Amino acid sequence: MVAKSKDTGIDPEAVAFDTVAEALKEYTATIAEDDRPSASAELGRFSRWLGHDRTLGSLAPPEIGDYSDHIGAHGTAPDAVDRLAVVKLFLAHLKKKGHIDVNLAQHLRLRRGRGASTGAKTTTSSSETGARLTKAGHQEMQSQLAELIVQRTQFSEDIRKAAADKDVRENAPLEAAREAHGMVSLKIGELEETLRGAEIITERNGAREKGVVRLGGRVTIKEVGSGRATAVQLVHPDEANPLSGKMSSGSPVGGAIIGHTIGEIVTVKTPAGFKKYEILKAN
Numbered sequence: 517m518v519a520k521s522k523d524t525g526i527d528p529e530a531v532a533f534d535t536v537a538e539a540l541k542e543y544t545a546t547i548a549e550d551d552r553p554s555a556s557a558e559l560g561r562f563s564r565w566l567g568h569d570r571t572l573g574s575l576a577p578p579e580i581g582d583y584s585d586h587i588g589a590h591g592t593a594p595d596a597v598d599r600l601a602v603v604k605l606f607l608a609h610l611k612k613k614g615h616i617d618v619n620l621a622q623h624l625r626l627r628r629g630r631g632a633s634t635g636a637k638t639t640t641s642s643s644e645t646g647a648r649l650t651k652a653g654h655q656e657m658q659s660q661l662a663e664l665i666v667q668r669t670q671f672s673e674d675i676r677k678a679a680a681d682k683d684v685r686e687n688a689p690l691e692a693a694r695e696a697h698g699m700v701s702l703k704i705g706e707l708e709e710t711l712r713g714a715e716i717i718t719e720r721n722g723a724r725e726k727g728v729v730r731l732g733g734r735v736t737i738k739e740v741g742s743g744r745a746t747a748v749q750l751v752h753p754d755e756a757n758p759l760s761g762k763m764s765s766g767s768p769v770g771g772a773i774i775g776h777t778i779g780e781i782v783t784v785k786t787p788a789g790f791k792k793y794e795i796l797k798a799n
Contacts, residue, residue: 534571534572535568535569535570535571535572536563536566536567536568536569536570536572536575537563537568537569539572539610539615540559540560540563540606543559543606543609543610544556544559546609554602555602558599558602558603559602559603559606561705561708562583562603562606564704564705564708565583565586565701565704565705566579566583566701567668567669567672567697567701569669569672570672570675571672571675571676571679572610572615572616573616573617573679574672574675574676574679574694575616575618575620576694577618577620577623578623578694578695578698579694579697579698579701580607580620580623580624581623581624582698582701582702583603583624583701583705584600584623584624584625586702586705586706587599587600600624600625603624604621604624605621607619607620607621607624608621647710647711647713647714647715647752647754648714648715648716648717648731648732648752649710649714649715649716649717649751649752649754649755650716650717650732650749650751650752650755651716651717653751653752653754653755653762654711654714654716654755656755657707657710657711657754657755658711660707661704661707661708661711664700664703664704664707665704667700668697668700668701668704671693671696671697671700672697674689674693674696674697675690675693675694675697678690678693706754707754710752710754717731717732726799727777727778727798727799728775728776728777728798729750729773729774729775729776729777729795729798730750730774730775730798731750731751731752731765731774732749732750732751733749733750733798733799734747734748734749734750734797734798734799735747735748735749735750735773735795735797735798735799736748736795736796736797736798737769737773737793737794737795737796738793738794738796739791739792739793740781740791740792740793740794741791741792745796747761747797748761748762748763749761749762749763750763750765750770750773750774751763751764751765752764752765753765753766753767768784768785768786768787769784769786769793772784772785772793773793773795776795777795777798778795778796778797778798779794779795780794780795781793781794781795782794782795
């Protein structure tokens with residue numbers, strides 16, 4: 517992109533960059549040395565979310581807003597504000613240097629109702645507590661992450677091709693590619709948050725005790741009212757899959773039975789009312 521003249525308010529001596537990674541490298545060098553490590557880490561997450569090879573011209577306001585929502589949903593308000601401030605300075609820098617035509621920084625703000633209200637603590641993120649995952653679940657998430665990164669690269673290419681059509685007023689392929697890229701990037705961010713600092717459950721760290729329901733363990737429970745028995749594995753919410761017999765520890769039943777032993781009857785408040793479950797097996 518050619519730098520614009522001085523009367524536009526843009527630095528006429530700015531060096532042109534094509535990709536997010538190139539612009540990020542240039543910007544990082546301008547950050548004060550003491551602030552560089554933390555800022556680089558945050559900007560690296562933002563770059564991965566967008567796609568390192570994304571062209572600057574393909575960046576759109578909606579996906580910047582999506583990133584704000586993603587940050588707001590994974591931390592406390594003060595922390596989210598600080599993280600977004602780092603990215604906002606980067607986007608403002610890109611506009612000032614003429615690398616982008618649209619002021620994307622103004623679209624980077626926390627929205628009310630998305631878990632970022634002032635003074636309120638949001639649902640604890642995986643990166644704060646360290647998600648405890650089964651070995652199989654951890655491997656499955658890593659595989660899914662790798663597949664999504666490949667998909668995002670393809671969507672980035674689709675955006676580049678669609679953006680080549682100068683008439684963007686009714687460019688359906690461009691909008692579709694941007695929406696798909698945003699959804700995939702959001703999922704990638706969620707997986708990275710979960711895997712970052714995750715702990716794989718083993719017999720040693722799983723606090724294994726015979727006959728006690730634990731995270732990562734297998735349990736058979738019987739609904740007292742109907743007499744129906746169900747065998748499941750109790751797992752972290754991010755690897756839960758009812759079709760595979762993996763019950764979320766964050767579900768009403770899963771959260772209620774943790775720590776209980778064989779033979780106990782646990783009363784659970786469910787959307788359908790109170791139900792009683794007897795623990796038949798736990799290992």
